[in-house]
Amino acid sequence: MAETTAIDAGRLLKELDESWRSIGKSEGSGVLRACAMTLLVVVRSEEDPQALGETLAEIMHEHPNRTIVIRVGEGNAPVEARTSLQCWMPFGRRQQICCEQIDICATRENLSAVPPIIFGLMVADLPVALWCRDLSLASLEELRPVLRLAGKVMVDSSSQRDAVKALECLRKLSGGTWTLADLTWARITRWRETIVQVLRRGEPMEWCEVTYAGKGVSTAAGYLAAWLKRVSGSDVPLRCEDEESPPPGMGRIRAVRLQGGSQVVSLRRTGRTSLSIEAGRMGSTAVFPLHTDSMLLHEELNVFGRDPLFQDALATLPEVVRG
Amino acid sequence: MILASAGAVGKGPPGSCYGRRMAGTYPLEDPLRYEKPVSPSAIVIFGANGDLTKRKLLPALYRLAYERRLPAGFAIVGISRTEMSDDQFREKMRESVEHFLEDSPFDADLWANFAKGLFYVSGDLADAAMYTALDARLKEIEVSRQTGGNVLFYLSTQPSYYSTAAAGLGAAGLQNPSVPGAWRRLIVEKPFGHDTASAAELNTNLQAVFPENAIYRIDHYLGKETVQNILAFRFGNGIFEPLWNRRYVNHVQITAAESIGVEGRGAYYQEAGALRDMIQNHLLQVMATISMEPPASYEPNAVRDERAKLLRSIRTLKPEEVAKNAVKGQYGPSKIGGADVPGFRQEHGVDPEAQTDTFAAITATVENWRWAGVPFYIRTGKRLPKRVTDIAIQFNQAPLSIFEGETGQQWPNLLVVRIQPEEGISLRFFSKLPGAGMKLRPVTMDFNYGTSFGTRTPTAYETLLLDALEGDATLYTRLDMVEASWNVVQPILNVWNETKFEFPNYAAGTWGPAAADEMLAARGHVWRVP
Numbered sequence: 001m002a003e004t005t006a007i008d009a010g011r012l013l014k015e016l017d018e019s020w021r022s023i024g025k026s027e028g029s030g031v032l033r034a035c036a037m038t039l040l041v042v043v044r045s046e047e048d049p050q051a052l053g054e055t056l057a058e059i060m061h062e063h064p065n066r067t068i069v070i071r072v073g074e075g076n077a078p079v080e081a082r083t084s085l086q087c088w089m090p091f092g093r094r095q096q097i098c099c100e101q102i103d104i105c106a107t108r109e110n111l112s113a114v115p116p117i118i119f120g121l122m123v124a125d126l127p128v129a130l131w132c133r134d135l136s137l138a139s140l141e142e143l144r145p146v147l148r149l150a151g152k153v154m155v156d157s158s159s160q161r162d163a164v165k166a167l168e169c170l171r172k173l174s175g176g177t178w179t180l181a182d183l184t185w186a187r188i189t190r191w192r193e194t195i196v197q198v199l200r201r202g203e204p205m206e207w208c209e210v211t212y213a214g215k216g217v218s219t220a221a222g223y224l225a226a227w228l229k230r231v232s233g234s235d236v237p238l239r240c241e242d243e244e245s246p247p248p249g250m251g252r253i254r255a256v257r258l259q260g261g262s263q264v265v266s267l268r269r270t271g272r273t274s275l276s277i278e279a280g281r282m283g284s285t286a287v288f289p290l291h292t293d294s295m296l297l298h299e300e301l302n303v304f305g306r307d308p309l310f311q312d313a314l315a316t317l318p319e320v321v322r323g
Numbered sequence: 324m325i326l327a328s329a330g331a332v333g334k335g336p337p338g339s340c341y342g343r344r345m346a347g348t349y350p351l352e353d354p355l356r357y358e359k360p361v362s363p364s365a366i367v368i369f370g371a372n373g374d375l376t377k378r379k380l381l382p383a384l385y386r387l388a389y390e391r392r393l394p395a396g397f398a399i400v401g402i403s404r405t406e407m408s409d410d411q412f413r414e415k416m417r418e419s420v421e422h423f424l425e426d427s428p429f430d431a432d433l434w435a436n437f438a439k440g441l442f443y444v445s446g447d448l449a450d451a452a453m454y455t456a457l458d459a460r461l462k463e464i465e466v467s468r469q470t471g472g473n474v475l476f477y478l479s480t481q482p483s484y485y486s487t488a489a490a491g492l493g494a495a496g497l498q499n500p501s502v503p504g505a506w507r508r509l510i511v512e513k514p515f516g517h518d519t520a521s522a523a524e525l526n527t528n529l530q531a532v533f534p535e536n537a538i539y540r541i542d543h544y545l546g547k548e549t550v551q552n553i554l555a556f557r558f559g560n561g562i563f564e565p566l567w568n569r570r571y572v573n574h575v576q577i578t579a580a581e582s583i584g585v586e587g588r589g590a591y592y593q594e595a596g597a598l599r600d601m602i603q604n605h606l607l608q609v610m611a612t613i614s615m616e617p618p619a620s621y622e623p624n625a626v627r628d629e630r631a632k633l634l635r636s637i638r639t640l641k642p643e644e645v646a647k648n649a650v651k652g653q654y655g656p657s658k659i660g661g662a663d664v665p666g667f668r669q670e671h672g673v674d675p676e677a678q679t680d681t682f683a684a685i686t687a688t689v690e691n692w693r694w695a696g697v698p699f700y701i702r703t704g705k706r707l708p709k710r711v712t713d714i715a716i717q718f719n720q721a722p723l724s725i726f727e728g729e730t731g732q733q734w735p736n737l738l739v740v741r742i743q744p745e746e747g748i749s750l751r752f753f754s755k756l757p758g759a760g761m762k763l764r765p766v767t768m769d770f771n772y773g774t775s776f777g778t779r780t781p782t783a784y785e786t787l788l789l790d791a792l793e794g795d796a797t798l799y800t801r802l803d804m805v806e807a808s809w810n811v812v813q814p815i816l817n818v819w820n821e822t823k824f825e826f827p828n829y830a831a832g833t834w835g836p837a838a839a840d841e842m843l844a845a846r847g848h849v850w851r852v853p
Contacts, residue, residue, distance in 0.1 A: 032769070136839070192353060192356075193353075196357070231350050287389060287434065301527070307355055
């Protein structure tokens with residue numbers, strides 16, 4: 001590990017190489033070096049390092065990668081970088097698996113110095129994905145060259161309380177060379193899947209309604225309504241049911257009601273991990289997982305390439321949100 | 324070094340591990356993120372009080388419910404001789420699921436909902452009244468659970484009852500859907516007969532009631548993720564298939580070893596033996612998967628056609644060839660890790676003079692242009708040194724040694740597909756030793772399934788049950804495949820049945836009888852130590 005003011009990609013890679021040699025000597029049975037992609041992560045400097053570290057560790061287990069974390073702060077401190085190896089011992093194995101991580105700290109002032117460093121740090125011949133939870137941060141002009149390196153750019157519009165504001169940022173990020181993904185779209189996958197399971201195949205959807213909790217129009221609810229509108233061909237009203245914000249991880253969508261053929265279907269979030277389903281005379285319960293960043297990223301990282309349904313929903317979102 | 328894949332070949336959508344099918348035309352579907360829904364249905368399990376139901380089937384169905392893969396209109400009807408109420412059956416199944424659920428939490432709320440769809444009918448499989456009662460129960464459930472009249476019958480009984488159960492269903496008309504457009508299917512567990520004649524008789528009896536396309540013969544090996552991954556590895560990549568033939572492959576070894584003995588199943592195993600229990604079904608299917616021609620598409624019959632074609636291409640041994648190409652073994656007592664281990668004949672319920680094969684090894688050759696002259700060595704056994712199932716493809720050595728001290732003769736390139744445990748693929752090749760000169764050393768590149776994909780992989784029964792509910796028979800064996808497998812095995816059984824063997828011929832905890840080594844040595848090969 002080292003800190004430096006004159007950042008050079010070659011030096012960082014050399015440091016990583018030395019770390020591999022060192023860990024190889026200290027571990028009797030050696031280590032497995034795992035890498036299937038480069039993951040660029042852009043966060044604000046005040047982001048909780050422990051929570052971020054846990055998320056990245058979980059992602060590494062499922063998508064081994066070289067992670068490059070870019071922390072963006074204020075002030076005029078010089079660009080700094082350090083390298084590390086993230087290792088874990090899978091259950092029942094005697095050999096550790098390790099992935100590389102590079103942390104770069106920069107400020108808005110010197111952010112333009114970062115892309116040249118990153119160009120030299122990409123893993124050759126493997127996909128590149130970028131995750132930036134913060135929509136306004138992702139929209140910074142200084143980060144454009146970094147975004148252009150990525151095949152996929154993953155943002156999270158739920159970082160904006162209101163869908164109208166989120167839409168402005170999403171529009172700025174659309175149309176690049178990358179494929180844009182929104183983790184909020186991944187948040188509604190379980191809702192969409194449940195609707196598909198409950199509706200009888202082939203029956204037309206006659207009307208639907210989506211309700212949500214919390215102040216400001218929920219982007220998740222907006223996406224769900226947009227998807228339902230594309231499928232049904234009719235307007236889907238969005239309604240705020242409760243201005244109080246739901247607990248973290250639960251999502252803001254409260255309920256979906258729709259008429260599919262002869263049956264009225266009602267899906268309602270009843271707890272942190274449960275959903276009650278009423279379809280005609282049948283009632284049942286489904287388990288909804290609490291959404292974590294790593295779970296959502298895992299879903300998005302499994303969708304390499306264009307996601308036409310998301311693109312459609314994104315295109316329809318303005319109509320739904322603005323009524 | 325680990326070679327992790329960049330994409331998601333052969334892998335399902337996120338949050339679920341069941342992603343093999345392609346997009347349909349239903350506008351609500353999103354094949355990138357979730358699977359299309361299973362139609363409302365009921366599963367009727369014959370032998371609901373048995374071990375398979377408790378250990379595998381109910382935990383698999385519960386897990387599918389946990390993964391939200393089962394439809395809202397779903398029910399399970401258990402059938403066995405024991406008198407039980409629905410509630411008693413539910414309680415019994417709850418205990419089983421809690422006990423045998425692997426890699427998953429037990430969710431009491433989900434169970435409460437799942438259990439509402441559990442029902443029980445007691446009765447004798449030979450009694451027509453039981454089928455009348457089942458019919459009535461299914462009609463009730465069709466209304467109360469909205470199952471749409473679709474029923475999957477699962478024969479999890481002793482094999483001797485398969486024909487009886489099928490005939491009973493036929494006599495009651497239960498093979499015919501009660502609702503237009505609905506389906507009725509039948510799953511049969513192995514063994515599919517105990518020889519060619521009995522397999523043919525069983526097939527005749529089943530087909531007298533259900534059409535062939537409604538009969539799903541389950542071979543859980545084909546449901547294993549790693550066996551499915553063989554297809555992804557072979558046909559999803561461009562670089563291996565050109566090497567996959569007699570020009571480059573020297574021979575193939577398929578090993579399925581168990582370290583345990585018969586574990587209380589002595590009476591059953593005594594009648595079956597390793598050749599019937601493992602090679603006739605699981606291992607010949609694995610061999611077919613590793614050596615079949617590329618199917619034109621990933622459609623059930625396209626894949627099964629190729630598997631069947633390969634099985635039909637395996638050369639049938641003449642009686643006088645059996646001794647040189649098949650080895651029968653039985654373990655004797657031994658001491659393993661300081662503990663006394665009984666021989667097979669000392670196991671509970673086993674005849675002290677039993678001629679049962681607890682070890683079997685065969686040399687199979689495939690008579691087609693791709694594989695002519697390439698031996699496929701298959702071995703399986705109990706009380707071997709470790710539990711391992713793998714396939715090793717040994718390539719021809721480099722045609723010329725140009726480096727000093729090169730030992731290519733002993734270390735040819737080897738591609739190992741590990742099915743269990745630690746599923747993965749490794750490739751052995753030569754690398755230069757650091758330092759002066761050109762000294763070579765064999766090294767391996769390893770791909771480990773578990774470490775490259777951190778998500779839980781579904782059990783074979785989850786995959787196969789879901790497939791049957793969706794009407795996807797890709798991973799099920801077809802009548803012609805069963806017949807072709809028996810054609811390979813039957814000549815060996817015929818000779819073995821007429822021969823008295825000097826058993827035991829290997830000690831528990833070793834890699835089988837010396838004759839197995841000699842079988843390979845005759846062709847200049849040796850068994851790997853997996």
